[in-house]
Amino acid sequence: MPRFHHVALIGKYQTTVSGTTASSSREVMEEIAHFLERQGCEVSLEAETAANTGMTHYNVLDADAIGARCDLGLVVGGDGTMLGIGRRLARHGTPLIGINQGRLGFVTDIPLGDYQATLTPMLQGQYEEDSRPLMQARVMRDGECVFEALAMNDVVVAxxxxxxxxxxxxxxxxxxxxxxxxxxxxxxxxxGSTAYSLSAGGPMLHPSVGGWVLVPIAPHTLSNRPIVLPDSTEIAIELVGGRDISANFDMQSLTSLLHGDRILVRRSAHCVRFLHPRGWNYFATLRKKLRWNEGGS
Known part of the structure; x- marks a missing residue:
């Protein structure tokens, strides 16, 4: 019997991914769903995934229903897809496995071509668990909260x-x-230290580090350098000057800012639970995704 009895299948199909057509993407989802059923799992589709694929012959659930009824979320796509559903399922504690149909895939780490061999033991309970804390951000204006969001990667004021x-x-x-x-x-x-922060000159933080990195983007004063802070702190960023300024949360939601607005960032009470194949480790992911020692022994 599988360790996970009810699996939610989640994907992104508004656009093609890495040259894959929408029709072939649906074929991939159908194939994975049939594989899960052969493993003895009940399969449901996340509502947006069902609408985008036209796969109407499976039970359709929204994020809250997935959190209440499913043992596992299986995400097919890229890291952006995982970020979106991860924030929505974190409060339910639903574990997530990522099959990479994108380009880079730091958290959707199972190659599409290897999913059957990799998932078979994982569905039987052979996996590594990796918990990632979320960030809770609020935009305060004249003492009132005018916008609130969770982020897994980063909060960016730009x-x-x-x-x-x-x-x-x-x-x-x-x-x-x-x-x-x-x-x-x-x-x-x-x-998020391997995302926008990395391209802006920030350091990479191991997932087990209880910290955040504060990274200026092209600072006017070159002595303004990235700094690592404990995630037990609250960071406040007040907009003093500038125009056309916005706050982005995982680059998936944003709000415009006015002078005097304060963005408060603290650690959320919720974490995202990732499951990886046995033997997974962070450094192997870095070597593969960043092509370290490429061509070496």
């Missing part, structure tokens, strides 16, 4: 494409840190 530098006041646990003039500022989790 200027628009044609705007000048943004001026920010940064505090940690109520203590003034610095006024910064830059293109923006990133608050990244360990999961």
């Amino acid at each position: 200027r628009g494409a044609t705007a000048s530098m943004v001026e920010l006041r940064v505090e940690v646990d109520g203590h003034f840190v610095a006024n910064q003039r830059a293109d923006g500022l990133i608050v990244a989790s360990p999961t």
Whole structure:
């Protein structure tokens, strides 16, 4: 008998992925669903996935119903797909496995071509579990919360494409840190340290590190460097100057900001549970995805 009896299948099919057509993407989802059924699992489809694929012959569930009724979420796509469903299922504690149909895939780490051989033992309970904390962010305006969101990767305050530098006041646990003039500022989790933060010059944080990295984007003063902070702190970013400024959360939701707005970032009470194949480790993922020692022995 499988360790997971009821599996939700989740994918993204509004657009083609890595040259894959929509029709062939549906074929992939159908194939995976049939594989799960052969393993003795009941299969349901996430509502948006069902609408995008036209796979109407499976039970359709929204995120809350998946959290209440399913033992496992199987995500087929890229890291963006995983980020979206991970935030929605975190409060339910539903574990997630990622099959990579995208390009990079730091958290959707099972290659599509290997999914049957990899998933078979995992469905029987042979896996490594990896818990990633979420960030909770609020935008405060005149003492009231006007926007709230969760993020797994990062919270980014940045200027628009044609705007000048943004001026920010940064505090940690109520203590003034610095006024910064830059293109923006990133608050990244360990999961997000290999995303936008990395391209802006930030360090990579191991997922087990209880910390965040604060990374300025193209700072006016070169001594403004990335800094690693404990995730027990609350970071406050106040918009002092600039125009066309917005706050992005995992680059999947955003809100425009006004002068005087404060973005408060703290650790959420919820974590995302990732399941990986036995023998998985973070450094193997870095070697593969970042092509370290490529061509070496």
